Amino acid sequence: MGGAASRFTAPMKHRRVERELDNKVVEALRERARKGKKTFKSVNSITMRLPRFKDGLRDIRDVFDHYDGDSNGTIDKEELRTCLRQLQVQMSEKEVDDVHRYCDIDNRKGIQFQEFVVLLCLMYLLFGPNVTRQVSEFESAKLNYVFDELIDAFLFFNKEADGKMRRRDVTQRMNEASHQERTPSHITTQLFKDMDLDGNGKVNLKEFLFAMIRWAGIETDEDDSNETSP
Numbered sequence: 001m002g003g004a005a006s007r008f009t010a011p012m013k014h015r016r017v018e019r020e021l022d023n024k025v026v027e028a029l030r031e032r033a034r035k036g037k038k039t040f041k042s043v044n045s046i047t048m049r050l051p052r053f054k055d056g057l058r059d060i061r062d063v064f065d066h067y068d069g070d071s072n073g074t075i076d077k078e079e080l081r082t083c084l085r086q087l088q089v090q091m092s093e094k095e096v097d098d099v100h101r102y103c104d105i106d107n108r109k110g111i112q113f114q115e116f117v118v119l120l121c122l123m124y125l126l127f128g129p130n131v132t133r134q135v136s137e138f139e140s141a142k143l144n145y146v147f148d149e150l151i152d153a154f155l156f157f158n159k160e161a162d163g164k165m166r167r168r169d170v171t172q173r174m175n176e177a178s179h180q181e182r183t184p185s186h187i188t189t190q191l192f193k194d195m196d197l198d199g200n201g202k203v204n205l206k207e208f209l210f211a212m213i214r215w216a217g218i219e220t221d222e223d224d225s226n227e228t229s230p
Contacts, residue, residue: 017098025205026163028125032151033161039152043174046153053216056146057117059139064116074110075100087134089127105197105210114218118209121147125205154208165203167192 040046067075067083075083077100084091084099091099103111103119111119123131124147132140132147157173158165170192174183195203195211203211 014101017101021098021102022163022204024126025122026161029151029155029158029163029205030161032125033155037152038156039149040156042176043156046156049149049153050212050216053146053150053212054218056142057213057216057218059136060117060120060143061113063120063135064113072110074108074112075116076110080111084123087123087131089123089131102206105206114210114213117213117218118206121150121209122206125151150209150212151205153212154205157208163204165195165208166201 064075065071067079069079069082077097080100081093081096084096099119100111103115103122105115105118106112120131120135120143124144129140129144132143135143154165155161157169159169167188171183171185171188174188174191192203195207197207197210
């Protein structure tokens with residue numbers, strides 16, 4: 001009986017943590033949206049930035065390898081504590097554990113490189129540019145630029161800034177640039193499916209960033225992705 005209860009309690013706890021962190025991200029997104037900055041005017045303008053995203057994020061590999069103390073290709077909770085402490089992000093042990101679980105997107109019990117890039121972008125959104133200065137004093141301006149554009153790309157689709165991109169948002173944005181030729185529905189459906197990792201019909205910033213990073217070609221050495229890109 002107790003074992004069954006614990007199996008139900010753990011997923012409920014994880015969902016609560018997910019909601020809490022999502023809410024913090026939404027607050028930051030809404031604050032950003034209130035400033036009224038519009039970086040992108042079309043889906044094509046985002047697609048054209050993908051090579052720049054890849055170039056701007058390339059140097060994070062060295063940062064990841066530095067904090068991956070046992071060189072096993074993942075950042076565990078203790079390594080993340082060390083990382084966030086050196087990035088001067090003030091968090092309790094529980095908060096670090098929650099962030100680790102939140103950013104372990106593929107549920108492999110550790111943060112891999114692509115997930116680490118997502119984590120840094122989220123920390124930048126929540127805690128500001130001091131995070132990137134601690135990552136690399138010399139490359140911080142480049143990282144700020146890329147993280148700003150990735151976040152603004154999400155807000156291009158999520159105009160309400162409620163942190164929940166829906167399939168209709170993707171369809172609308174894909175089609176509004178052309179009044180004569182609509183994007184085939186199977187293309188927008190597959191594009192949204194690639195982003196909606198948990199299959200709940202809504203894409204949060206974490207899922208969007210993970211997809212954008214893959215589409216930009218920020219891959220693990222052995223990963224050859226053939227997913228649809230916008």
